[in-house]
Amino acid sequence: MRLSRQGPSLFVQTPAKLNIFLDVVGRRQDGFHDLETLMVSVGLYDSLRFSPAADGQLTLKSHSLSLQIPPPPEGPRNLVLKAARLLQQESGTDRGAEITLWKRIPSEAGMGGGSSDAAATLVALNEFWNLQMPASQLHDLAAQLGSDVNFFLDSHPAAVCTGRGEMATPLRLGKPGCFVVVKPADGLSTPAVFSVLGLKPGEGGPSPSRDPLPERLCRLRGEMIRNDLQTAARSLSPAVERCLDELQRLHPAGTGLTGSGSACFALCRSVREARHVAGRCRQRRLGQVWVLMTGT
Ligand code: C5P
Numbered sequence: 001m002r003l004s005r006q007g008p009s010l011f012v013q014t015p016a017k018l019n020i021f022l023d024v025v026g027r028r029q030d031g032f033h034d035l036e037t038l039m040v041s042v043g044l045y046d047s048l049r050f051s052p053a054a055d056g057q058l059t060l061k062s063h064s065l066s067l068q069i070p071p072p073p074e075g076p077r078n079l080v081l082k083a084a085r086l087l088q089q090e091s092g093t094d095r096g097a098e099i100t101l102w103k104r105i106p107s108e109a110g111m112g113g114g115s116s117d118a119a120a121t122l123v124a125l126n127e128f129w130n131l132q133m134p135a136s137q138l139h140d141l142a143a144q145l146g147s148d149v150n151f152f153l154d155s156h157p158a159a160v161c162t163g164r165g166e167m168a169t170p171l172r173l174g175k176p177g178c179f180v181v182v183k184p185a186d187g188l189s190t191p192a193v194f195s196v197l198g199l200k201p202g203e204g205g206p207s208p209s210r211d212p213l214p215e216r217l218c219r220l221r222g223e224m225i226r227n228d229l230q231t232a233a234r235s236l237s238p239a240v241e242r243c244l245d246e247l248q249r250l251h252p253a254g255t256g257l258t259g260s261g262s263a264c265f266a267l268c269r270s271v272r273e274a275r276h277v278a279g280r281c282r283q284r285r286l287g288q289v290w291v292l293m294t295g296t
Contacts, residue, residue: 013046017111027200039160050125054096084125194229226256242286
């Protein structure tokens with residue numbers, strides 16, 4: 001995430017993520033699922049601007065920067081406002097903010113857009129309101145907002161995330177990864193995809209034996225790509241099914257689903273290969289298509 005001052009305002013750019021692998025370890029007593037997942041941030045960014053407002057007032061205006069993305073909700077359901085309220089309550093500040101959000105990251109895609117916006121809001125308002133809240137406290141708030149928010153908080157290029165997904169251990173990527181990401185027109189709801197697994201509290205996940213977690217320095221390889229939610233997402237969405245099948249036919253280094261979908265991706269061996277794969281995906285009208293590199 002990148003922060004910059006613009007006169008009295010603070011401007012933030014915050015990235016999307018992809019899940020290279022996602023293992024569902026089992027279902028917990030609280031209904032959530034324990035996960036082991038390798039997340040990488042990629043170069044598609046939402047932008048947020050925080051400007052001064054009358055005491056305590058919080059407002060949000062949101063705009064979509066893509067014809068395919070409907071304007072995000074501006075009401076209290078938006079994670080940006082939830083994050084801002086939570087920070088106000090926890091810090092006891094009487095400051096307010098006028099927030100503007102420009103969306104490029106699609107929702108219901110498994111790309112972490114809402115979580116990334118929430119993390120950016122916590123980091124930016126901590127600075128904008130001069131709260132000096134320690135990172136550990138920001139992490140507690142992040143975990144209350146959603147399972148993926150913690151990953152974005154520290155701007156890791158890559159991390160292995162465990163627990164609900166909120167415990168992020170950073171790792172370094174030996175070499176940047178190059179992806180083609182395709183988001184079919186239909187989105188997928190995360191709870192709906194998890195519920196297809198049909199796990200009861202206390203029950204283990206679908207893959208009893210899991211590969212060892214990657215070392216601190218990791219090189220992305222096609223064989224690493226796997227996702228225990230993929231069969232469920234395929235069963236809920238013919239568009240995901242088609243997208244994954246078409247990507248595989250183009251023989252990139254690997255293909256997979258990110259998070260609970262509906263976005264799918266191909267890991268490519270070069271930018272040249274990625275441009276070729278992206279061109280084919282556009283020709284076949286699979287959905288919105290980007291060539292994206294991992295963050296640094
Ligand atoms: O934490 P987040 O708000 O992203 O989760 C949305 C929903 O996805 C949860 O309410 C839950 O149904 C499901 N979920 C889960 N286990 C996780 C993460 C999400 O069951 N680790």
